Amino acid sequence: MKEKIIQKASELFLNLGFKSVTMDDIANEMGISKKTIYTHFNNKTELVLEAVLAVFHEITCGIDHIQALQKNPIEELYEIKKFALQQLKNEKSSPQYQLQKYYPEIYATLKQRQFEKMADCTLSNLKRGVAMGLYRENLDIEFVSRIYFIGVSGIKDDQLFPMSQFPKAKLMEDYLEYHLRGIVTANGLKILNQFINQQTN
Template identity: 75%
Template sequence: MKDKIIHKASEMFITLGFKSVTMDDIANELAISKKTIYTHFKNKTELVHEVTMNMFELISHGIDCICDLQKNPIEELYEIKKLVMVHLKNEKTSPQYQLQKYYPEIHEALKAQHYKKMSECTLRNLKRGVAMGLYRENLDIDFVSRIYFIGVNGIKDEALFPVHQFPKIQLFEDYLEYHLRGIVTNEGLKTLNKFIKTTVHNA
């Protein structure tokens, strides 16, 4: 039952926001009593923590699986972006913003985990890209990986990028292209252009 609660709460938090969804809402969706939820989670904060960490582990596992395939580094980044969008696809709410505002301690813990995971993945990606001649060899990869992390988090700020003006899927697409255009070689640009054309064609 605990896993069912986490799964349903995850869907509702992502779709409607962490603040908007109550324990009563989750209980009603699962057709159980609120008391049943409290036998597994002492309060909503504990449930939010479990949900966010579970989501992080789920996405991290997916990213590991993509990285294990050792694809072209540019393709790898597009596959990771696609995976993240599947999990965070809703464009009408900002779970990240609500988490930061109403559960700051959980948000900071998640951000630290996110940085560690993303840093490892990005550094490997950059090193492989340079070795394959797809990224410029004079890159300061530690600097680039940190700037990329700041950007990925920065575009989630709805005060700067309101959803009605910058739909999330397109925003992530634009930022990834922006990031790659700054680091690719002429050879890497050929590969990047293929993905840009594919994206435009499928839009």
């Protein structure tokens, strides 16, 4: 039952926002009593933490799977972007903004874990890209990896990038192209152009 509560809470939080969804809403959606939820979680904050970590775990497992396929580094980044978009497709609120505003400690925990995971993923991608001659060999990969993380985090800010002006899919597409154009070699650019053409056709 605990796992089912986390799953339903995660859906509702992503769709409606962490602030908007009450324990009553979750209980009503599941057809259970609020008391049942409180036998597994002491309070809403505890449930929010569990839900956030569950979603994070699901996304990291998906990224691990993509990395294990050992595709060329440019294709790998496009696959990760596609997977991330699928994960976010049901977001109708601004979950990151609400999490930051109402649950700052949980947001800080999540951001640290995201940084650690993404640093591993991006460093591995950059090293392989340089070794394969697709990324420039003079890259400072620690610097590029951190700048990429800042950018990926930054474009989630709905105040800077309102959805009405910057649809999520287009925004992620444009940012990935921006990142890759700065680091590819001539050979890498040929592969990148193939992916850009695929997106526009």
